Amino acid sequence: MRALYFDGTLQYRPDAPDPTPPPGEALIRTRLIGICNTDLEIVRGYLGFEGILGHEFVGVVARADDAPELVGQRVVGEINAYCGQCPTCRRGDPTHCPHRTTLGIYRRDGTMADYFTLPTNLLYPVPAAIPDEWAVFTEPLAAACEITDRVHVRPTDRVVVLGDGKLGLLVAQVLQLTGCDLLAVGRHPEKLAILERRGIRTQIAGEKIEPGADVVVEATGSPDGFAAARALVRPRGTLVLKSTFHGDVTLALSAVVVDEVTIVGSRCGPFSPALRLLEQQLVDVEPLIHEAFSLADGLTAFERAAAPGVLKVLLSTD
Amino acid sequence: MRALYFDGTLQYRPDAPDPTPPPGEALIRTRLIGICNTDLEIVRGYLGFEGILGHEFVGVVARADDAPELVGQRVVGEINAYCGQCPTCRRGDPTHCPHRTTLGIYRRDGTMADYFTLPTNLLYPVPAAIPDEWAVFTEPLAAACEITDRVHVRPTDRVVVLGDGKLGLLVAQVLQLTGCDLLAVGRHPEKLAILERRGIRTQIAGEKIEPGADVVVEATGSPDGFAAARALVRPRGTLVLKSTFHGDVTLALSAVVVDEVTIVGSRCGPFSPALRLLEQQLVDVEPLIHEAFSLADGLTAFERAAAPGVLKVLLSTD
Numbered sequence: 001m002r003a004l005y006f007d008g009t010l011q012y013r014p015d016a017p018d019p020t021p022p023p024g025e026a027l028i029r030t031r032l033i034g035i036c037n038t039d040l041e042i043v044r045g046y047l048g049f050e051g052i053l054g055h056e057f058v059g060v061v062a063r064a065d066d067a068p069e070l071v072g073q074r075v076v077g078e079i080n081a082y083c084g085q086c087p088t089c090r091r092g093d094p095t096h097c098p099h100r101t102t103l104g105i106y107r108r109d110g111t112m113a114d115y116f117t118l119p120t121n122l123l124y125p126v127p128a129a130i131p132d133e134w135a136v137f138t139e140p141l142a143a144a145c146e147i148t149d150r151v152h153v154r155p156t157d158r159v160v161v162l163g164d165g166k167l168g169l170l171v172a173q174v175l176q177l178t179g180c181d182l183l184a185v186g187r188h189p190e191k192l193a194i195l196e197r198r199g200i201r202t203q204i205a206g207e208k209i210e211p212g213a214d215v216v217v218e219a220t221g222s223p224d225g226f227a228a229a230r231a232l233v234r235p236r237g238t239l240v241l242k243s244t245f246h247g248d249v250t251l252a253l254s255a256v257v258v259d260e261v262t263i264v265g266s267r268c269g270p271f272s273p274a275l276r277l278l279e280q281q282l283v284d285v286e287p288l289i290h291e292a293f294s295l296a297d298g299l300t301a302f303e304r305a306a307a308p309g310v311l312k313v314l315l316s317t318d
Numbered sequence: 319m320r321a322l323y324f325d326g327t328l329q330y331r332p333d334a335p336d337p338t339p340p341p342g343e344a345l346i347r348t349r350l351i352g353i354c355n356t357d358l359e360i361v362r363g364y365l366g367f368e369g370i371l372g373h374e375f376v377g378v379v380a381r382a383d384d385a386p387e388l389v390g391q392r393v394v395g396e397i398n399a400y401c402g403q404c405p406t407c408r409r410g411d412p413t414h415c416p417h418r419t420t421l422g423i424y425r426r427d428g429t430m431a432d433y434f435t436l437p438t439n440l441l442y443p444v445p446a447a448i449p450d451e452w453a454v455f456t457e458p459l460a461a462a463c464e465i466t467d468r469v470h471v472r473p474t475d476r477v478v479v480l481g482d483g484k485l486g487l488l489v490a491q492v493l494q495l496t497g498c499d500l501l502a503v504g505r506h507p508e509k510l511a512i513l514e515r516r517g518i519r520t521q522i523a524g525e526k527i528e529p530g531a532d533v534v535v536e537a538t539g540s541p542d543g544f545a546a547a548r549a550l551v552r553p554r555g556t557l558v559l560k561s562t563f564h565g566d567v568t569l570a571l572s573a574v575v576v577d578e579v580t581i582v583g584s585r586c587g588p589f590s591p592a593l594r595l596l597e598q599q600l601v602d603v604e605p606l607i608h609e610a611f612s613l614a615d616g617l618t619a620f621e622r623a624a625a626p627g628v629l630k631v632l633l634s635t636d
Binding site: 088093096150223226234235236241242243244247248249250251252253254256257258259260261262263264265266267 | 406552554561566571576578
């Protein structure tokens with residue numbers, strides 16, 4: 001099969017071996033794959049991963065010995081394969097299972113191939129009303145839903161989202177649905193325009209923002225974003241961290257204590273609400289698509305995805 | 319009246335002018351005052367305060383034109399005098415009122431004097447069963463109660479308290495009452511022994527601690543404590559910051575996001591539960607008293623309070 005493989009350098013392999021699903025796992029025929037910032041970080045060598053890249057996908061189940069009812073179904077899937085037995089799994093945090101493998105990120109081949117395997121209990125059938133081009137956004141949209149899953153964002157809250165990258169645009173759309181007083185801040189007028197068209201108030205980074213927000217979401221992917229977010233949150237407010245850039249930030253601890261600020265780290269999220277939001281067209285992912293490439297043109301696609309100002313680049317197995 | 323005054327240097331003034339309570343405030347005859355780490359920080363020049371020091375107290379109301387029923391009552395009191403009118407006050411966070419004055423800390427003379435004034439709505443009558451020597455701990459005990467007021471500490475949680483100073487010892491006693499699996503860590507065997515006598519498991523800092531705690535409270539007052547606390551908290555766990563030392567710490571932001579850790583700053587707390595815990599003898603503050611001095615010996619008392627290993631030093635107006 002065709003695959004994009006990374007072992008220090010990114011390679012297109014036209015004749016990678018087909019995977020065989022172990023017990024409990026399904027074989028999935030990939031249809032569309034999204035390139036995520038995490039994929040770009042892996043290619044830059046930050047995460048030490050070796051194998052087939054990719055974790056955002058929509059595909060069709062080709063084989064599932066333990067769950068034959070899934071065969072032929074169009075699916076998306078969670079990316080953390082957990083043990084289900086350890087204390088972390090038992091207390092309901094399987095995405096933090098210390099024994100987990102993560103699709104295309106950690107000890108598990110990913111989705112940038114004609115086929116891959118994933119435990120059947122991680123798969124979600126995609127409603128017919130959701131086209132492939134939307135379904136492939138389920139995973140990052142779930143990450144946006146993780147914010148409201150972990151933090152009670154009230155309709156009376158004033159909320160600021162910093163960052164107009166792919167994740168920031170999804171986060172802003174999800175938070176808009178709470179009815180909160182929302183401001184999205186970014187560096188790219190053309191990206192902010194996607195939110196403006198949905199009635200979300202936006203502002204170019206660097207302009208003055210009124211401080212004292214109840215909730216601030218940091219999704220800039222830059223260390224500067226943290227200081228900006230910290231300065232905007234009110235006493236007893238909540239600062240949500242979504243950026244996973246590498247490097248440290250400086251925290252004035254005493255001020256966090258005096259202001260009694262809550263800082264919440266947030267990453268992978270729940271798939272079912274993301275699928276509901278897509279099916280009910282409460283978020284719009286289509287303007288986030290920059291371009292689609294064939295899997296065989298994967299190296300070009302990665303270059304495009306890494307270029308400044310580019311939103312989502314897709315890979316197709318067609 | 320006698321007073322301990324700070325204007326860059328700490329002075330004992332035998333003939334400071336008696337204060338006159340403005341409308342809405344009571345005149346309080348001080349009985350006992352506690353010296354807090356914040357007082358020591360002020361004397362080191364960190365907070366830019368000028369005036370009469372002190373915020374921990376028990377006293378008797380000498381005059382209260384707006385609330386005559388308080389006259390003659392023994393009281394403790396909250397330390398933040400708020401406006402009651404601004405958005406912060408109206409949403410229920412008066413301790414963060416941007417117009418607030420803070421007793422002996424910010425734009426308001428404090429309690430290290432024969433008399434001081436405080437708004438009557440900040441005063442709490444002290445039940446007869448609580449002697450002065452316990453009542454004077456109400457304010458720091460309230461700060462310990464703020465943890466369980468802001469964070470849901472479950473009886474099934476594994477909790478680690480770092481720091482065996484005055485606040486750490488109060489925090490450990492309050493958290494013990496949740497029924498949680500508690501470990502208190504400090505540098506002073508004689509202080510940890512206070513907790514051991516109450517059945518709290520303790521450990522000397524530097525010995526190996528099992529990571530993966532559900533809740534970690536950082537009360538060491540040292541920047542090193544932050545890194546230690548961060549390393550102990552489990553994914554999706556909560557790190558409570560109580561230390562208000564000056565200086566920055568370094569935060570590996572990506573790991574906070576990946577582990578979805580929550581960091582909660584916490585300072586002043588609710589007085590009513592603190593008084594209930596004292597009255598019902600569910601915490602024991604008496605072993606925390608190191609020594610009591612007369613107000614006239616205030617300078618010596620401050621030297622003693624700043625010495626290594628010393629717990630609570632009290633000042634008496636007797």
